[in-house]
Amino acid sequence: MISVKNLSKSFGPKLAVDSVSFEVKKGEVLGFLGPNGAGKSTTMRMVTGYLPPTSGEVEIDGINVVENPIQAKQKIGYLPESAPLYSDMTVSSFLSFAAEIRGKESTDVESAIETCFLEPVKNQSIDTLSKGYRHRTCLAQSILHDPEILILDEPTDGLDPNQKQEVRNLIKRMGEDKAIIFSTHILEEVEAACTRAIIIDQGSVVADGTPEQLKGKSKAAGLLSVSITGMAGSGILSEIRSLRDVTDVTELSSTDSSFKGKVHSSKKNNSLSEDVFNLCKDKGLLLQELKIEEGRLDDVFREITVADTKIDKESKAGKEEE
Amino acid sequence: MNALKNISIVFKRELKAQFNSMLAYVFIVIFVLLSMSLTFLLDDFFAPNAQDASLEFSFFRWPMWLLMFLAPAVGMRLWAEEQRTGTIELLLTMPISVWHAIVGKFLAALSVITIAILCTFPVVLTVAYLGDPDNGTIWGGYIACIFYGAGALAITCAVSALTRSSVACLIIALSICFGQLLIAIPPVLEYAADNWNGAVADVLGSLGTWSHYTEMKRGVISLANVVFYLSMIGFCLFLTSVVIKSKRA
Numbered sequence: 001m002i003s004v005k006n007l008s009k010s011f012g013p014k015l016a017v018d019s020v021s022f023e024v025k026k027g028e029v030l031g032f033l034g035p036n037g038a039g040k041s042t043t044m045r046m047v048t049g050y051l052p053p054t055s056g057e058v059e060i061d062g063i064n065v066v067e068n069p070i071q072a073k074q075k076i077g078y079l080p081e082s083a084p085l086y087s088d089m090t091v092s093s094f095l096s097f098a099a100e101i102r103g104k105e106s107t108d109v110e111s112a113i114e115t116c117f118l119e120p121v122k123n124q125s126i127d128t129l130s131k132g133y134r135h136r137t138c139l140a141q142s143i144l145h146d147p148e149i150l151i152l153d154e155p156t157d158g159l160d161p162n163q164k165q166e167v168r169n170l171i172k173r174m175g176e177d178k179a180i181i182f183s184t185h186i187l188e189e190v191e192a193a194c195t196r197a198i199i200i201d202q203g204s205v206v207a208d209g210t211p212e213q214l215k216g217k218s219k220a221a222g223l224l225s226v227s228i229t230g231m232a233g234s235g236i237l238s239e240i241r242s243l244r245d246v247t248d249v250t251e252l253s254s255t256d257s258s259f260k261g262k263v264h265s266s267k268k269n270n271s272l273s274e275d276v277f278n279l280c281k282d283k284g285l286l287l288q289e290l291k292i293e294e295g296r297l298d299d300v301f302r303e304i305t306v307a308d309t310k311i312d313k314e315s316k317a318g319k320e321e322e
Numbered sequence: 323m324n325a326l327k328n329i330s331i332v333f334k335r336e337l338k339a340q341f342n343s344m345l346a347y348v349f350i351v352i353f354v355l356l357s358m359s360l361t362f363l364l365d366d367f368f369a370p371n372a373q374d375a376s377l378e379f380s381f382f383r384w385p386m387w388l389l390m391f392l393a394p395a396v397g398m399r400l401w402a403e404e405q406r407t408g409t410i411e412l413l414l415t416m417p418i419s420v421w422h423a424i425v426g427k428f429l430a431a432l433s434v435i436t437i438a439i440l441c442t443f444p445v446v447l448t449v450a451y452l453g454d455p456d457n458g459t460i461w462g463g464y465i466a467c468i469f470y471g472a473g474a475l476a477i478t479c480a481v482s483a484l485t486r487s488s489v490a491c492l493i494i495a496l497s498i499c500f501g502q503l504l505i506a507i508p509p510v511l512e513y514a515a516d517n518w519n520g521a522v523a524d525v526l527g528s529l530g531t532w533s534h535y536t537e538m539k540r541g542v543i544s545l546a547n548v549v550f551y552l553s554m555i556g557f558c559l560f561l562t563s564v565v566i567k568s569k570r571a
Binding site: 052076078082085088101102138 | 331335338339343415416570571
C-alpha cells in the first residue's frame with residue numbers, strides 16, 4: 001500500500017532524510033521510532049505529499065505522490081505532529097469542512113465524533129479546547145473519510161494515560177484493514193500496537209523488524225535471570241559458572257543462603273535454563289526465579305541511535321566527505 | 323467542476339473565518355465611517371457652488387487611500403496565520419491543489435472588501451436625492467474601487483505567503499501599495515519626464531495604480547485598465563503559489 005524508495009530530503013546543506021526505503025502493506029501497523037530530529041516527521045510529510053522529496057519516490061497504492069498528488073491524498077488520512085486546527089471554528093464545523101473537501105457526508109462526521117469521543121465538545125469553539133480534545137479533533141479529521149492509509153505523527157502526544165490507551169486500541173483496531181504508519185517516542189506503544197517497527201536515526205533507517213525481532217537485538221536478550229536459595233551465594237555462583245556454555249555470570253545480590261544474578265551464555269537457546277533447573281534439582285536447591293530475558297526495546301533504541309547530545313560531529317563530517 | 327467545488331469550500335471556510343473573528347466587521351465599519359467622514363468633513367461637498375453629484379471629486383477621492391489599509395488588513399492573515407499555526411500542513415495534505423486554496427482564500431477576502439465598499443451606498447442615495455448624478459461615473463467609481471482593492475489584496479496575498487507574522491505582512495503590503503501608488507502620481511511623472519525621459523514616465527505611469535484608478539473613477543473602464551489589474555492580480559497570485567511551493571522545497 002505504501003512504498004517508499006530511496007527517499008531523501010535536504011534543507012539547504014542539511015540532509016534531513018537520507019535514502020530511506022520501506023514498505024507498509026494492508027493490515028500492517030508500522031511504528032516509526034527515532035530520537036528528536038532524526039527525520040521521522042520529514043519522512044512522514046513526504047509520504048503525505050506535503051513536502052516534495054529531493055530525490056526518491058513515494059507510491060500510495062501504486063499512485064505516485066509527486067505526479068498525482070490529489071489522487072494520492074484522497075487515500076491518506078494524516079495527523080500532523082502538533083495537531084494544527086483552525087481555532088476560529090467549532091469542532092463540528094471544522095470536521096464538516098474536512099468532510100466536505102473529501103466529498104463525505106455529515107453521517108461520516110457524526111461517526112468520527114463518536115469514534116474519537118468528541119460528543120461533549122462538538123459545538124465548542126476549538127480555541128477553548130484542552131490539548132487532549134484538540135488532538136482528538138485532529139485525529140477525527142484524519143479518519144473521517146475512512147482512508148486506506150493513515151499517517152499519524154505522534155498520535156498519543158499530550159494525552160492522559162486513559163486516552164493514550166484508547167488511541168492505541170483504536171490504531172490497533174483500524175490497523176486490521178488499513179496500512180498505518182505512526183511515530184512515537186513511547187517504546188511500549190510500539191509493543192502494544194505495532195506489527196512492525198522502524199528505527200530511524202540521523203535520516204537513515206537503522207533497524208527494521210517486528211518488535212520481537214528488534215528486542216532480540218538487545219544485549220540483554222537471551223540472558224537468564226535466576227534467583228536461587230538453599231546454599232551460600234558464592235557456592236551457587238561457582239556451580240552456575242561450571243555449567244556448559246556459560247560465559248559469564250553477573251551477580252545482583254548474594255547472601256549466606258541465596259543468589260540472584262544474570263547468566264550470560266554463548267548460545268541463545270533454552271538448554272541453559274534446563275541445565276540450571278537440573279542443577280538445582282540435583283543439589284537440592286530451591287529455584288525461586290528462572291526467566292529468559294526478551295530484551296528491552298529501549299535498550300535497543302539506546303544502543304543503535306546516537307543521542308543528539310552526543311553526536312560526534314567529526315565522524316559525521318568525515319562520513320559526508322566520503 | 324472539482325476545482326470549482328474545492329474553491330467554493332475553501333471560500334466558504336475563509337469567509338466564515340473572516341466574520342467569526344469579528345475583525346471583518348471592525349474593518350468594514352471603520353472603512354465606511356472614514357470614507358463618509360472624509361467626504362463630508364474634508365471636501366467641499368456641502369459648499370454652495372459644489373456641483374459634484376457624481377462624487378468623482380469628493381467621495382471617490384478617498385477609497386484608494388483607505389483601501390490601501392483595508393486590503394492588507396483583511397488579507398494579512400490569509401497565509402501568515404496558516405503558517406504560524408501549522409494549519410497549512412493540514413490544508414495542503416487535503417485532496418485539493420494549492421491553486422484551489424489560493425483562489426478560494428483570495429475571493430473570500432475580496433468579498434469582505436467588496437462588502438465594505440458597497441456599504442457606502444448611502445452616499446449614492448444622498449446625491450441621488452439632492453441632485454442629478456451621472457450614474458455611469460458612480461458605477462465607474464465603484465468598479466475602480468473594487469479593482470483597486472483586488473489588486474492591493476493580491477499583493478497582500480503574496481506577502482502573506484512570505485511571512486508567519488500578520489503584522490509584518492500588513493506593514494510590508496501597505497508599503498508596497500503606497501509605493502505603487504506614489505510612482506504614478508502627477509508630480510512624480512512630471513519629474514520623471516523632465517529629468518529622465520518620457521519612456522520612464524510612461525512605464526511608471528502604467529505600472530503605478532494612480533492613473534488607472536483615476537481613469538476608472540471617471541467612468542473610463544478601458545481594456546488597458548482592466549488588463550492592468552487582472553494581470554497584476556494574476557501575477558501576485560502566481561507569486562503566492564511559487565512562494566508556498568518553494569518554502570517546502
